[in-house]
Amino acid sequence: MAGVVLDGEDLSSFVAEIFVKHGMRADYAATLAEVLVWADLRGIDSHGVERVPRYLDLVARGDIDLKGEPQMQAVADALFLIDGGNQFGAVPMGLAMREAVTRARRSGIALGTIRRFGHSGALGFYAQWIARQGMAAIVMGSGMPLMAYHGAKAASLSTSPLAIAVPGGPSGVTMLDMASSIIANGRLRLAQRNNEQIPPGMALDAQGEPTTDPAKAVIPLPVGGPKGAGLALMFECLTSVLAGAPVLTAMLGPGKKTWHTQSQTVIAIDVAKFRPVEEFVSDIDLLDTVIHALPRLDPDEPIRIPGERAEKEAAQRAQSGIPLSDRLRRQLVEIAEKAGVTPPPAML
Template sequence: MATEQDFQASAQKYLVSASNARTFVEKVLIGSGVSGENAAIVADCLVQADLRGVDTHGINRIPSYMARAREGVLDATISPEIEFRTPVVAQVDGRNGFGFLATKLGMDAAIKMASEFGIGMVSVKHSNHFGMSAWVVQQAIDAGMMSLVFTNSSPALPVWGGKEKLMGVSPIACGAPAGKTKPFILDMAPSVAARGKIYKAKRRGEKIPTDWALDSEGRPTDDPRAALEGVMLPMGGPKGSALSIMMDVFSGVFSGSAFAGHVTNPYDPSKPADVGHFLIAMKPDLFMTLDDFKERMDYLYSRVVGCERMTGVDRIYFPGELEQLEADKRQSEGIPYTRGEIDALNSEATKVGAPPLEIAE
């Protein structure tokens, strides 16, 4: 039986550089049959999440992804395919491969179409979990584009008035570039908290706030295990519920992927996930010059962060700014992982003969 001392040792955190984390993931994936090019894409997306402090969607997802690959319900060796339907519309078939690959291919296409025609729209079918939505938004921002990024996910939320898991905790994300200030990056779930935070608490032996979820008996709980057996709570009651349904319409119904409670949980190695995504890229200078747009974004930023603060608030942040500041910090200092997380990752490395994760001195 594990002692308190064992738990404390497992929960102790160690710093890993972003480059070491990226190299580690690449080698584990290549050892699992993933091409070098595709492994680099997946590794970069996962490490971006860890850098931004979104630890629930970082490299700690590797064990669950590899478990699904070993069971044959995620094809780690496959590359997605794209079909253009109109000059501004395309569909990507993820072919049950990594969601990161299908999504990157889709946003690349949306950006290319938007560069020529002002807007590009891509529907993605037969995909898998693509981690943190903000990396897709950042891909568009890096190309000077505004974007909308939707996905559906496995059942976790009840619809308003219901009690069973039916809708996913499906994030809504969007972004816009700016001039001299931070870009606008919104990436949020329609639940009080992202489900990945509950998995993270379970992994680390931590409790959760009692307003995040209900147990299987419909009671508030601070136990992540009980929460995962129950339901997540939507933010804003019926508003959060409606947003989760919207994600299912645009990502699942529209694409031809699973919907209405039939997407498979990314931690479930029993069958393919069949996730759908919806991506739009837009040129920000369609109605004014790019300089004018960026000046207006900078003005919006200054108005938001410079507005009069409520009592007890030291600073106001623009959407996405906290995560960008955390990324700057972790890029220089390293990414913190617990010993338990490192052990789980190294176990995956051992299975494929890859070297262990290097901890910063």
């Protein structure tokens, strides 16, 4: 079998059941599966169900506690802190996005820092959800050293992602979702598994030398050199350090602790406090229209708004299904069999 195509809801239910069988609360498992399938629908396969085998490895290693319960602490009217309890990030981040919107409704703006949790998936999921509530959203993240600091030969920064979203635009939300690295770490791992050549200037090997060999490329480089490195460093300051759980100093400094952990900061801004949301949306729609109408450098290449390609892909995959490689299909079927879960018929 060359691969399969699965309905998004079927895939989400299947993945959720796998994590329930491993001891996760059903509602938490459903949230985790929703975040992963959201990425797959948008063609961000490196952050979709491709992560399931890796996630279960982290559980087996003891880095993730599937029974962990996030704890929230109110810092001020518009500020809050969530300790993720070493749970997968989708759980505390789901709590954070809802809390941010609730507090922003009262105060006009809300900021929350979230610490001590595992991989949270694509940050765009959380930013888009906040924007669909009529809010502007900024979500930034940090974590273990994976990317080289500009000028360094070793993994010394997280690939620190950033998602910014506002209501309005062709799909209802205009959103930028990016990593601070030229190539996301998940995309690098996917290229390795699929034996895809890495373009020059994107990654280093374990010795800190430039490489295009997918089997050797292990350290992504920052986008824009010192600019991407600077962003990633400041995201560490505004997430892990602000939350009282520094990551990079613990992993790079004396002792060099090693564990899987992340921190993030979520900001929600209530547009309605500034102006009617409908007027804001209308202006965003107009801005997107103006950008689309710009003269093209290449007549054959369309000008796209941030997130536009992914939303078109989501609409298409919602109709046609989510494609899985045969390699991933076999991995998931094996995991399901060990857990006592019946895969969707299309996977067998």
